[in-house]
Amino acid sequence: MNRWNVIAPDLGLAAAITQKIDTKTKPLGALGQLETLVHRIALVQQTLTPALHRPHVVVFAADHGIAQSGVSQYPPEVTHQMVRNFAQGGAAINVFCRQNGLDLTIVDAGVRGSFADLASVRNEKIAEGTQNFAHFPAMTTAQCTEALERGARLADELHASGCNVLGVGEMGIGNTSSAAVLMHRLTDQPLAACVGRGTGLDEAGLTRKLAILTNAVDAYPTVGSNPLTALATFGGFEIAQMCGALLRAAEHRMLLLIDGFIATAALLVAARLAPNVLAYCVFCHESGEQGHRVLLAELGGEPLLRLGLRLGEGTGCALAYPLVQAAVNFLNEMASFASAGVSDDSAT
Secondary structure: OOOOOOOOOOOOHHHHHHHHHHEEEOOOOOHHHHHHHHHHHHHHHHHOOOOOOOEEEEEEEOOOOOHHOOOOOOOOOOHHHHHHHHHHOOHHHHHHHHOOOOOOEEEEOOOOOOOOOOEEEEEEOOOOOOOOOOOOOOOOHHHHHHHHHHHHHHHHHHHHHHOOEEEEEOOOOHHEEEEHHHHHHHHOOOOOHHOOOOOOOOOOHHHHHHHHHHHHHHOOOOOOHHHHHHHHHOHHHHHHHHHHHHHHHHHHOEEEEOOOOHHHHHHHHHHHHHHHHHHHHHEEEEOOOHHHHHHEEEEEEEEEOOOOOOOOOOOOHHHHHHHHHHHHHHHHHOHHHHHHHOOOOOOO
């Protein structure tokens, strides 16, 4: 599966992009992070006049066997219930996508139960949830490969439809546990620094979660830092499908909007498979999950927002998207010193 052909953006336009930013009617660097953001977008699109077409958020949902061990405050059936809420338009991600003009797709990557009555839920189910990795590997190698491929095919479809901005989100009770263990295995961070409160565990719950995950990790001494082996052993079907979607979207030179801790863990796997994927990413926010700040630093990501979000669903992508629009619009529409007849004297 190490066949992802993600090519880094050509840096030949970098100086011209910088010049265009710097000659807008503002002091040098006055738009701060928006300048860095639009520089990245222009490099991704290889143009001095970037455009955002058919921005799309995809929420991948799946159940996790590890949830059966008591790592979450909520029971596993909440995953299925929340997918129904997404399909009915009642979740936060529905509200924010409607507000900001983003298309939304809900994907059943491996939720227990059927959504046959809901045409708005896309069926990409690998199985009825993963195995409990406290006792067995979460998925087989074949299942992991299939999940990556299904995510990649979805990105192919979006690209073919004219979409050039992809945001990824997720839903899955227990998936902060998978994300934490993946982070631990694929970085040098101790497990305790990766494990957080998830849906709101108290101190006793957090202590129990860390103990469960410590025992689970210790049960697989031969699983090292190979990204595919770690993903199959500890991951979730939604994490694997996100990973495949991100890799293929980067192959298509799409802009990638990265949500919170679980989405960033999927990106971590993707980056270990194809490091150039990071050049296509916008890190939308730093979540309230304790491992996310450390993981962002590991990947060199500077988040656009710090709102203490810890909901998932792609909500950070939808909330940050207006900043992405603002960055593109200032580059394309803001006057330059020359066009506005304004004196450009940095000495003043």
